[in-house]
Amino acid sequence: MSPSENERHHRFLRAFTAQEPVIRAYVRRLLPTRADADDVMQEVSVVLWDKFDSFQADGDFRSWAFGVARYEVLAWLRDKGRDKLVLDETVVTKLADESAEREPHLERQREALEACMQKVPADQRILLMQAYQPQARMQEVAEASGRTSAGFYQWLHRMRRMLMDCIRRALAQEVSS
Amino acid sequence: MKLDMEPLIHAYMDGTISHDEMARLNALLLENAEARREFAELLNMDSALAALAAGWEEEALEQAQTGRSTAPSAHRAPWLMATVCVVILMVAAGWWWQVAHRPFATVESVAGAAAFQPGASLHGELHELHAGTLSLITRRGAHVVIEAPASFRFESAQRLRISRGRLAADVPPSAKGFTVVTPSGDAIDLGTRFGVDVPAQGAAEIHVFQGEVIAKATGARQQQSLRGGDAVTMDQGSSTTRELRNAAFIQPDEVSSLKAGLAAGQRTRAEAALQQLREDPALIALMDFEAEAMPGEGVYRMVQGRWPGSRAPEFVQVGDHLKLDVGGDRSWPQLTLAAWVRIDRLGEPYQSLLHTDGWSKNNPGQVHWMITQEAVMRLALIGNTLAPGADERQGYPDSRTPVLPEQGRWMHVAVVYDSAKKSVRFYLNGRLDKETRQEIAHPARLGPAQIGNWNQRDRKLSGRVDELLILGRAMTDDEVHTLHTAGNPYR
Numbered sequence: 001m002s003p004s005e006n007e008r009h010h011r012f013l014r015a016f017t018a019q020e021p022v023i024r025a026y027v028r029r030l031l032p033t034r035a036d037a038d039d040v041m042q043e044v045s046v047v048l049w050d051k052f053d054s055f056q057a058d059g060d061f062r063s064w065a066f067g068v069a070r071y072e073v074l075a076w077l078r079d080k081g082r083d084k085l086v087l088d089e090t091v092v093t094k095l096a097d098e099s100a101e102r103e104p105h106l107e108r109q110r111e112a113l114e115a116c117m118q119k120v121p122a123d124q125r126i127l128l129m130q131a132y133q134p135q136a137r138m139q140e141v142a143e144a145s146g147r148t149s150a151g152f153y154q155w156l157h158r159m160r161r162m163l164m165d166c167i168r169r170a171l172a173q174e175v176s177s
Numbered sequence: 178m179k180l181d182m183e184p185l186i187h188a189y190m191d192g193t194i195s196h197d198e199m200a201r202l203n204a205l206l207l208e209n210a211e212a213r214r215e216f217a218e219l220l221n222m223d224s225a226l227a228a229l230a231a232g233w234e235e236e237a238l239e240q241a242q243t244g245r246s247t248a249p250s251a252h253r254a255p256w257l258m259a260t261v262c263v264v265i266l267m268v269a270a271g272w273w274w275q276v277a278h279r280p281f282a283t284v285e286s287v288a289g290a291a292a293f294q295p296g297a298s299l300h301g302e303l304h305e306l307h308a309g310t311l312s313l314i315t316r317r318g319a320h321v322v323i324e325a326p327a328s329f330r331f332e333s334a335q336r337l338r339i340s341r342g343r344l345a346a347d348v349p350p351s352a353k354g355f356t357v358v359t360p361s362g363d364a365i366d367l368g369t370r371f372g373v374d375v376p377a378q379g380a381a382e383i384h385v386f387q388g389e390v391i392a393k394a395t396g397a398r399q400q401q402s403l404r405g406g407d408a409v410t411m412d413q414g415s416s417t418t419r420e421l422r423n424a425a426f427i428q429p430d431e432v433s434s435l436k437a438g439l440a441a442g443q444r445t446r447a448e449a450a451l452q453q454l455r456e457d458p459a460l461i462a463l464m465d466f467e468a469e470a471m472p473g474e475g476v477y478r479m480v481q482g483r484w485p486g487s488r489a490p491e492f493v494q495v496g497d498h499l500k501l502d503v504g505g506d507r508s509w510p511q512l513t514l515a516a517w518v519r520i521d522r523l524g525e526p527y528q529s530l531l532h533t534d535g536w537s538k539n540n541p542g543q544v545h546w547m548i549t550q551e552a553v554m555r556l557a558l559i560g561n562t563l564a565p566g567a568d569e570r571q572g573y574p575d576s577r578t579p580v581l582p583e584q585g586r587w588m589h590v591a592v593v594y595d596s597a598k599k600s601v602r603f604y605l606n607g608r609l610d611k612e613t614r615q616e617i618a619h620p621a622r623l624g625p626a627q628i629g630n631w632n633q634r635d636r637k638l639s640g641r642v643d644e645l646l647i648l649g650r651a652m653t654d655d656e657v658h659t660l661h662t663a664g665n666p667y668r
Contacts, residue, residue: 017354018365018391018400021228028224029217033192037224062398085189085199091206091213098210099217104396109218110225114332117229118301132230138191157187164222 012052015061016045022103023065025110029099030073030092032084038134040076044069062103070096109167116166120159128159181205182212186219279316281331286312288435289485290325303330306342308486312432317352319366321345322427325481326377332358343480345372345426348388362394362411369405372426376478380412386423392416422493422521422639424585431586437668444484450663451644459650461504461623466490466643475499477629482643483517483587483666489643490629493521497637498529498630503647505624512621513648514546514556515591515604515660520584521640525550528638530590531645532631535624542619545631546592548638552579554610556592556601558621564599564614574613576603587643589661595651596620602654607661609654623647 027044028037047068055064073096077086087095099106117125130141142152185202188194194202205212280298287293289309299313306327313321316334323329327342337344338358348355348366355366357373359381364373369388375381383392385403393400396414403409409416427435438444454463464472466479466488475490475498482489490499516530528548536543541560549555554576562572569575580588583606591604599618603610628645629638644664652660 014367014391014402018393024228025221025224028227029220032189034223034227060398085194085196088203088207091203095206095213095217098213099221102214102217104398106217106221108396109221110228113222113225113229128226129230132226134227134231153187153191153193156191157184160187160219160222161183163226164219167222 008052011057012049016048016065019062019065020045021110022062022107023069025106026066026096026099026103027069027073030070030087030095031076032086034132035135036076036080036084040069040072043076044072047072063100066096066100105171108171112167112170113163115170116163119166120163124159128156131156182215183219186216190220190223281334282313282315282321284311285314285320286429286432286436288432289439299331301331301333303328308481310427310432310435310481310485312429315352315355317355318349319352319355320347320429322429322432324427325486327375339373339375341375341377343372343374343426345386345428346370347429359411360395361413362392362397362416365391365393365400367391371403372423374422374425376480379478380410382408382410382419382422383416384408384421384423384426420522420524420639424519425491425521425640426585428585431667434667438666439485441668443664443666443668446662447484447664447666450660454646454648457648457650459648461509461647461649462501462645463647464501464645473499473501475627475629480641482641483664487643489519489641491641492629492638495637496630499628499642500625501628502625503623504649505622508542508620508622509649510596510620511649511651512544512594513591513646513650513652513657514544514594515589515644515646515648515652515657517587517589517643517664518638519587519641519643520548520580520638523548523550523552523581523584524637524639527555527631528640529627529629529631530554530638530642531626531628531647533622533624533626535622536631540622542596542622544621544623544626548580548590549575551575552581553577554580554590554592554603554605556594556603558594558619560617560619561615562617564616567613569613574601574603574615575611576605577611578605580605587666589664591652591657591660593651593657594621598651604654604657604661606665607658609657 023044024041027040028034031037031040048065073092074089077089077092127145130136131138139149142149145152147155182205185198188198189202206216280300282299284293284295284297287295290306290311293311306323306325308325311323315321322345324343327339329337329339329342331337335354336356336358340360346355347370348368350368353366353368357364359373359375361381364371364383367389369390370386371390372384373381383390383403385405385407387405390403391400392403392409392411394411394414394416401416406421408419408421410419451465454460466472466482477490477492477497477499479488480491481487514531520528531544531546533543536545536559543559545557547555555573557573563569589606593602596618599615601613601615628642
């Protein structure tokens with residue numbers, strides 16, 4: 001890479017590294033599964049890099065990236081929506097706008113998850129992490145844990161509910177303290 | 178409504194949703210804003226869980242692949258290379274999760290922190306460091322020095338959460354992305370040396386000594402890139418530029434000499450020397466700042482002094498100062514001033530050690546003791562003049578050797594004034610540095626004074642003061658030497 005190319009690359013990485021979790025969460029909220037979100041995210045990162053020249057150096061990288069991500073999500077839905085059960089385009093548009101606006105709050109929720117995870121007993125935490133592995137097969141994780149598939153999903157839903165409650169409580173305390 | 182909808186969302190996320198259920202979910206989300214919020218929050222958490230799990234897997238893989246070479250091919254299209262780099266950085270900056278029993282960090286060296294043993298492993302537990310200084314090395318090779326009082330916890334080898342305390346980090350390329358999380362914001366390293374100070378009260382500061390760090394105040398949309406020499410205070414969602422205090426942070430090499438000092442029994446020796454001074458009939462004041470009661474009115478932070486768990490005032494902001502009022506009842510033909518100080522930064526115009534309030538032409542002999550812009554010590558008594566042939570240009574007795582090399586270390590400064598002999602003798606770390614002769618030499622006058630400032634603005638000291646001695650007689654060279662030797666925290 002030439003020095004200027006190198007510099008451009010460095011600028012991109014700096015902006016992208018800091019915003020990647022935020023963009024990923026944004027994409028995730030609009031798509032059915034994490035695997036779908038991974039697919040789209042890959043595309044988004046390539047487009048962001050390709051179009052980085054059109055991004056103003058003093059601009060808001062996050063807003064710009066949200067715009068790109070939203071476009072890629074809608075394109076994906078049009079493409080894949082025929083074979084899969086997905087959200088209506090109108091719903092996605094509303095979700096995209098509203099959740100971008102609420103991102104500061106949603107980010108605090110994501111941050112609060114770490115502390116809430118500490119409250120989960122170690123064995124359950126490991127199971128949860130296994131279930132959330134990229135390319136994890138739920139059937140296998142369920143079997144390994146000695147549960148039926150249905151029982152495993154019920155457990156998973158209970159964990160999600162418990163963690164969501166914990167996160168909301170943590171944030172409510174943050175506000176009142 | 179929530180009860181109706183939640184199973185739909187779970188089924189949607191698990192990929193087990195039916196056509197009918199999907200239609201119901203779409204209808205609900207379309208018409209109900211509250212439902213959309215609920216939906217977004219659950220998916221948002223799902224994303225956060227996946228991020229945690231990704232880091233978790235990465236560590237497991239890393240464990241399996243230790244030592245294996247993964248040299249990248251040189252024939253890749255630039256965009257592919259970029260994507261590869263992006264992926265690597267995503268992982269580095271992402272969340273990590275503890276796996277198995279591998280420690281996130283290991284204790285390298287300990288100075289006065291009894292609860293920690295060299296070689297001890299740190300996992301994800303919370304640590305309280307009540308006294309002393311700790312030098313750690315993370316699994317990825319970042320060196321971190323933490324000074325008490327501190328409360329911290331490693332969330333991964335790459336993520337250190339600190340709610341109180343002061344740390345200096347030296348991060349090699351292998352640990353790039355190392356992140357320090359504070360209550361008021363994060364510091365994300367891009368291969369560098371930096372310091373983070375989280376005071377007991379007030380906002381966290383990031384100081385970059387070298388390289389580059391990204392500062393992200395909690396709740397802020399924009400992060401800020403800091404380069405070597407930059408410093409910010411992060412407060413309520415925004416970062417404000419501030420002066421660099423690069424020497425306020427203890428570095429690894431200092432930990433070892435502090436440790437050696439303690440091992441050699443320096444602390445006991447220092448206490449014995451203090452006791453002896455307290456019995457000196459000529460003693461005007463000896464401030465060791467150890468009493469629970471504040472030593473005087475003022476604005477300053479109370480931080481760790483030279484010894485583990487000891488106390489010293491630290492002056493950080495413009496206007497920080499400590500008031501005292503001693504020895505104003507008479508004049509002092511002889512005077513010795515001495516202190517242990519730790520200067521954070523050198524700056525203009527002066528760093529005040531002791532400035533009496535009564536400095537005026539009608540009040541000859543009033544004392545001003547400081548470190549100048551040229552980084553030398555100065556003792557000014559109003560009305561005094563230099564003897565002919567003195568080499569000082571500004572009319573006041575100055576020491577010769579700049580304190581520059583001592584910046585960022587505790588050093589001992591002393592000056593002995595004798596109005597009858599018309600002499601001013603300066604000492605650095607117990608050694609006579611210079612004697613300056615005066616032509617007119619008034620007896621010294623004290624009274625209301627400030628440490629760390631004068632006029633609350635322009636003579637700000639940046640750093641800590643420990644053990645300030647004001648003695649109404651002239652100490653000999655040997656006495657000053659002994660004072661330094663006994664009180665020296667280093668070996």
